Amino acid sequence: MTAPLLNIVDLVVEYPGKGFRAAPFRALKGVSLDIRPGETMGLVGESGSGKTTLGRAVLGLAPVSGGAVTYDGKDISHLHHRARRRLASEIQVVFQDPYSSLNPSMTIAEILAEPLTIAGVAPAEAKRRVKDLLDRVGLPDSASDRLAREFSGGQRQRVAIARALALDPRLIVCDEPVSALDLSTQARVLDLFIEIQERTGVAYLFITHDLAVVRHISHQVAVMYHGEIVETGPADRVTTDPVHPYTQKLLMAAPLPDPDRQAARRRERAALLGR
Numbered sequence: 001m002t003a004p005l006l007n008i009v010d011l012v013v014e015y016p017g018k019g020f021r022a023a024p025f026r027a028l029k030g031v032s033l034d035i036r037p038g039e040t041m042g043l044v045g046e047s048g049s050g051k052t053t054l055g056r057a058v059l060g061l062a063p064v065s066g067g068a069v070t071y072d073g074k075d076i077s078h079l080h081h082r083a084r085r086r087l088a089s090e091i092q093v094v095f096q097d098p099y100s101s102l103n104p105s106m107t108i109a110e111i112l113a114e115p116l117t118i119a120g121v122a123p124a125e126a127k128r129r130v131k132d133l134l135d136r137v138g139l140p141d142s143a144s145d146r147l148a149r150e151f152s153g154g155q156r157q158r159v160a161i162a163r164a165l166a167l168d169p170r171l172i173v174c175d176e177p178v179s180a181l182d183l184s185t186q187a188r189v190l191d192l193f194i195e196i197q198e199r200t201g202v203a204y205l206f207i208t209h210d211l212a213v214v215r216h217i218s219h220q221v222a223v224m225y226h227g228e229i230v231e232t233g234p235a236d237r238v239t240t241d242p243v244h245p246y247t248q249k250l251l252m253a254a255p256l257p258d259p260d261r262q263a264a265r266r267r268e269r270a271a272l273l274g275r
């Protein structure tokens with residue numbers, strides 16, 4: 001079996017308690033997870049279960065107080081600023097809100113060139129790569145000179161994906177990247193994620209509260225509940241035949257488009273409630 005690209009073992013994250021002498025709040029309580037190269041790990045769970053905290057820990061943005069995050073065989077849980085910056089070409093992020101994650105008054109070319117310039121890419125080469133990046137996410141060349149604020153949510157998310165791809169990362173943390181988009185735009189952006197993965201072999205840690213999304217995009221799924229992972233496994237199995245009662249509850253609450261399945265679900269739910 002291929003060695004994991006990302007290996008998380010017994011990870012503990014604690015946020016400082018609020019108020020004088022308040023106990024710290026343990027948001028991750030010993031989380032373990034592997035992501036292999038080219039694989040999508042869907043991370044689901046209700047609001048507040050710790051999904052974003054786990055993504056932030058991978059990016060070095062959460063206060064890790066126990067366990068380890070290992071990337072490509074190296075422990076990255078306590079890197080200094082410079083080493084973390086070097087890692088930016090390997091691990092990237094796409095956030096939920098394409099409105100606040102892009103500077104509205106920068107042109108698309110400036111937004112996409114920024115990570116390349118910081119990485120020391122010469123201006124002419126950066127220009128060529130910006131053109132290529134736009135092409136990879138299905139935006140026209142003419143987008144280059146326009147401002148981010150002139151674009152729709154779906155188009156902005158394409159720009160955010162292009163920016164994440166600029167340095168050819170091997171892992172992208174995607175934190176609810178389609179939640180702010182309408183349904184048809186969601187489907188197109190999800191397909192773009194899949195197509196990019198097929199072409200580049202990038203791996204995703206794909207955070208979402210939406211089981212339909214996770215089913216569409218993931219190879220593996222991990223289910224979080226109160227700072228712990230309660231179930232992991234292949235996406236097909238976890239989303240059709242879950243073992244843990246919490247995953248079963250999540251699935252029952254998720255709307256499925258197929259009317260037969262919805263009717264079956266209503267019967268199951270009624271049986272569970274003893275009606």
Ligand SMILES: Nc1ncnc2c1ncn2[C@@H]1O[C@H](COP(=O)(O)OP(=O)(O)OP(=O)(O)O)[C@@H](O)[C@H]1O
Nearest residue numbers: 015025027045046047048049050051052053054209
């Ligand atoms: N900076 C912080 N300081 C203190 N507590 C925090 C901080 N960030 C998150 N938390 C708490 O940690 C817990 C996990 O939050 P997190 O954002 O990781 O959950 P989530 O599953 O991503 O939720 P959502 O789906 O709503 O984004 C929550 O109880 C939250 O209030």
